[in-house]
Amino acid sequence: MRTGSSRPHRRPAQIFIAVFSALSLAAVVGCADNSPVAAPTSTLPAEQPDTASTDDSAEVAIPEYETDLDLDNEEKKAVDGALVAFVGYIDTINRVFSSGGKDLNDIETYAAADSLDSLRQSANDLEKDSKYMAGEYDYYNVRVQSIAISADSSDKDSVKILFCSHDSKHAVVGKGKTMPSQPKTSLTILQTASKHNGDWKISNQELWSKKCE
Template identity: 35%
Template sequence: MKTGPGGRIRYRTTTALTLAAALALPLVLSGCEDHSPVAAPTSTLPAKDSSAATPATDPQPTIPAYETELDLSPEETEAVEGALIAFEGYFRSVNSAYSGDFESAVDFPKFASGDALESIRGDVQVVENGSYQFTGKISPSKVAIDDVKNTDDSEDVNMVSVNFCFDLTKWSLHPKSNADTPLESDLVTMEHTIKKTSDGWRVAEQSLIEKRC
């Protein structure tokens, strides 16, 4: 096992708002493994506490702490770091835009593409028009690299699969006409497929894996 510094039910393509409905369904899935850090960081960049950073004080995404059971080559480690920068930037821009800084949505294409980009754009649209309300902060934890590979006959590594944990009690996106009822506990495992494009690494797909983590 290596560490780095600090079912598949998809979001709908137009917006991720149906995640709450999907999570209400019973899922018969296996539990998550406990990957405790046991080795020195593999990243070549220093870890930062991204939870304390804000766009104003630290505008550049950092590489979050991660772990993996893969034996990463130098090329794969570089790919993971590039993918995680997109991962970090993705949630920074999402938290900012969903919280009312709608101008920050212009940063979405820097970190997302395809279904993932379409999803978060749809969410911001309904928050901005007042039909939905966002509260709290989305903070992924237990970030793990599940797969690193070449796709589409590429000579270079161009796809990284990242699993992570969501605590759904920390944030909410719900119709403004409905009262927000805090949950006592609701932890889910999500997966991001992050792909390398001609413009760099982008979060391309996001899926719910398990209703526990």
């Protein structure tokens, strides 16, 4: 498992082909205090995926990222796949939460394990309480913290991604309510991307710090 190395590596933003698409409120809510309001959320337009298959071709912009790891070609490919899942997962969170938990189409595309369970539970809670997410779940300062490549099975591969999000740009509110004014705050969140039947998905999300680090 690679957890650090000699020289920083900066990856410019690029277009990545063959996208998947999913996120999770529990992953978002999976942050330490288990509060759906404390997790970032987004008001990006809720786009319906064409299909649930991760084999579909689509274009996705991989965010610029930094890392202290000296990545070889295999590791760079793994990071690319993990970041596609990262973007897809956040898009899914935005779609599910802005719909008040009703739009659960293809949520397994980018979410798995704890993140998928949390997403379903959070969606259920929002719908039951007649609430939805107003605002935006965003990300910035994306960093690849560690990477593990298994010689036995690709399904054991994992990438840990740290990123910042504006916690004040979202809020869980009642239906018909609008985004309230909030003091500016940010969080640092840790996501774990892992392989599931050959596809990269976000399997866990947790709070790293209650400020952007």
